[in-house]
Amino acid sequence: MSLSPDLIRTAAVAVPRYTSYPTAPHFSAAVTPQEYAGWLMDLPEKSRLSLYMHVPFCDTLCWFCGCNTKITRQYGPVGAYLDAMIKEIALVGTLVPSDSTVHHIHWGGGSPTLLTPEDIDRLAAATREAFRLAPGHDFAIEVDPRGLDEARMDALARNGLTRVSIGVQDFDPEVQQAINRIQSFEETKAIVDGFRARGIRSLNIDALYGLPYQTLERLLSTLDQVVALAPDRIALFGYAHVPWMKRHQSMINEESLPDVVARHEQAEAAASHLVAHGYERIGIDHFARSGDSLAVAAREGTLRRNFQGYTVDGAEALIGLGASSIGALPQGYVQNQTATARYIWAVEQGKIATEKGLALSDEDRLRRWVIERLMCDLAFSRDALASAGFSTSQCAAMAAEAAAILAEDSHGFVEETPDGFRITDRGRPFLRTVAARFDAYLPANKARHSLAV
């Protein structure tokens, strides 16, 4: 399956990761707080909801970080932010249909694990008060294991935590120094053991390739340590170096970064390594044990993609809470104020904190469906498209675009199937590049993205 360096360089053009379609750079102020409130009130009765709550604070800055977060040494701003988020939760809870139920809760960041045990209780209680939680609902959190204490793990467990996603990135000391994230295997293992001892069975670990001073050997050795922790899922993301958007990334010496050919080699070797250790490859960057719900969904064609990446969450509406969080409703996408001060100000006025969004057109829905299925199933299927309820002319338009992709493929990235095409093993690293062929916004898109590999 070897690809020439020239081909890798040509194929790995910068394209979006398609955690949504249309992608966030196309959101605009055309979606107002009033419009979003209307969308919430118009949700169908008995809607299944998913809640994403964003905590944009960390106590130290990792230089690779691409997340929406702020460094704070004092807890004061975090407590004040939480007061606002609790108000927002109460307000949004009054707008959704009263018989809707929440099936997934995700606390992301930043580092929601820096909340005090009292604030963990407060946030969880506010959620229970404002929404009807389905019995057995999923409650996941992104964990920065550094310095996490027993009291916080206890607080999360007593509030019904079911899933943890632990940030590792890389265990090599030189790489850790270059990204300003010092984290030992031992302290990570203590946190994994701590959550398991509290009955949390579902565990994901995040690791990165393409980091400064990372070599194939160092990456595989990190992955051996990750595998030793026996997570159910592993997310292996390619480091997105976008210093024009995240200025602190310029702390990373660009000369120490693996080039696109080395990144490709790292991603593929890492994938083979994880597969050899019993993980199934899911989409572009996830791995899961065969019995894990993500692997089951991938096999059954029910995998979904949202802002957190690959998921089994099939809720009709994903509601974003907290600064910068993005929601996905049947009517379209909404994003809250990104700056925490503006977010807090809006909520304290008793307002919804929407900053921007995008109302979906019929064509957006069509292309969104095609891109999501391609990112999840690694295939385009005319039959599946037709049974998803799109019109004959819409299906014909997508089939024609799919046929053009097949006809123009000179690299063996796609192969014909009875009703469309599938991505080959050779083409898998370039899945985003193939998906981008269905993106009607891309030619006009001025946003700069990270490398596809």
Ligand SMILES: C[S@@+](CC[C@H](N)C(=O)[O-])C[C@H]1O[C@@H](n2cnc3c(N)ncnc32)[C@H](O)[C@@H]1O
């Ligand atoms: C918001 S962080 C939450 C976890 C927690 N704050 C931590 O770092 O342990 C989620 C994940 O995003 C990934 N990530 C952050 N910056 C990235 C970047 N520039 N490129 C690719 N992945 C990135 C990391 O793997 C990280 O674990």
Ligand code: SF4
């Ligand atoms: S990677 Fe995680 S801990 Fe590090 S700065 Fe970003 S959000 Fe905070």
